[in-house]
Amino acid sequence: MRKNTYSVSQVNAYIKNMFAQDFMLHSICIKGEISNCKYHSTGHIYFTVKDEKAAIPAVMFLGNRKGLGFRMKDGDKVLITGSIEVYERDGKYQLYAREIQKDGEGDLFLKYEALKKTLEEMGMFAREYKKAIPKYIKTLGIVTASTGAAIQDIRNIAGRRNPYVQLILYPAKVQGEGAAESIVNGIRALEDRQVDVIIVGRGGGSIEDLWAFNEEIVARAIFECEIPVISAVGHETDDTIADFVSDLRAPTPSAAAELAVYDVQELMYDMQALERRLNFLMKQKQELTRSRYLGYFNRLQLKSPKNQLNSERQYAAGLEERLCQKMKEKLTESRHRLRMLSERIDGVSPAKKLSQGLAFVVDGSGKRISDIQSVRKGDIMQVHLQDGRIMAEVTAVIPDKNNKKKGSRDGRETDS
Structure with a gap:
């Protein structure tokens, strides 16, 4: 083993010790512009302080937050008092802020606010100019870098949701010189292809990294595009001019793919x-x-x-049946009545009397003889019987002794 060979931990510890021995680094005040500021859920604040030539990563821990009297954001010009130390595990140095004072707003932020105000007054952010995103699309245009997480996220999400949607990528430059012109060319090229929806975006970064999406020419290209445009620039907390002027703002490229591509399942x-x-x-x-x-x-x-x-x-x-029934009842009643009358008539019928041995006697003129006072000895009578009549002469008139009527004037038997 060679002499004077050290481990990585030993080297980092040595460098950290060197920083610790430098008195100036224990309490240093740095002037710069805030960029990529993130408020962590733990309460710590991670950010970068930079100028036009260089940048230093920085952190303000929760315990030192009392040294911050305002909510820090990208573009703020600040005076930071703290110490510069080495993070031994990663071998990186950073600024540990104890106190932060506002020194004015950054030039880029002022430029961003001025353009935002101008475009808003022109009505380019108005809701009535927003075009609806079609629910079902066949082609999706994408303006972003050909490499990087943004295009991969869009491809993965779109492929999972609907593999039948055609993705057309315009590989634009999204950062640095010429990026704004490249983005504008991509929007116009995809508009000429008559895609259904266009996604314009990139991954997260500092305000300088995202500045191409704050350029006026990009904003006008999005506003004038006849195809609905979804902006997907940076992370959810990043706001660009492109977000305000686009037809729909997505917090991330992945979310933009979900908004643009319907789930076929x-x-x-x-x-x-x-x-x-x-x-x-x-x-x-x-x-x-x-x-x-x-x-x-x-x-x-x-x-x-x-x-x-x-x-x-x-x-x-039914009427016939009722009539027949009434007639039957009437006939039965009439027969019954006729039978009763017949029996009554039969009871007084001369023929029946004659059949019982009685006779019907009339005088010569046909007048009925009902008693002995109507006849005299020598009168001719007709005696009617059941089977004929008898002509008879009265030879004697004999009164009934039991009858109260007298047979003659003196009540005695009259002889002929």
Whole structure:
């Protein structure tokens, strides 16, 4: 083993010790512009302080937050008091801030605010100019760098949601000199291709990294584009001019892909649900139509001449049956009454009396003889019997002794 060989930990510890021995680095005040400022959920603040030539990573821990009297953001010009130390694990040095005072706003931030105000006053951010994002698309245009996380995220999300959507990439320069012109060319090229939706974006970075999307020519290209444009610049906390002027702002490139590309699986589920509902409604409509048809058919049958004739026939048959029944009852009653009258007549019938051995006697003139006072000895009489009559002459008139009526004036028997 060679002499004077050291481990990485030993080297980092040595460098850290060198920084610790430098008194100036223990309490240093640095003037610069804030960039890439992030408020962590733990309460620590991570950011970069820079000027036109260089940048230093910095952190303000939660315990030192009392030394910050305002909410720090990108573009702020500040005076930072703290120490520069080495983070031994990574071998990197950074500024540990104890106190931060505002020294004015950065030039880029002022330029950003001025352009934002101008474009807003021109109405380029107005909601009424926003174009609706079509729900179902066939082609998706993408303006971003050909390498990097943004295009990979869009490809992955779009491929998972709907592999049938065609992705057309315009590999634009998204940072540095000429980036704004490259983005504008990409928007116009995809507009000429008549894609359904365009995504314009890139991954996160500092305000300098994202500045191409704050240029006026990019904003005007997005505003004048006939194709709906979704901006997807940086992270959720990053705001650019492109975000305000675009038709829809997505917090990340992945979210932009989800907003632009419909989920084909979800569409299949929706179509199946619609199919089930359509079948249900068709069946319900069919049942309702069948029920109405049967109702109309029954009403038509009731109103048909044949059915009315049958009904009248049935009614007439009922009347006939009732009439026959009444006639039978009347005949039975009349027969019964006739039988009673017949029996009464039969009881007083002369013929029956004659058949019982009695006779009917009349005088010569045909006048009925009812007592002995109507005859005299020598009168001629007719005696009617059951089977004929007898001509007789009165030879004697003999009164009934038990009868109160007298047979003659003196009450005695009269002889001829």
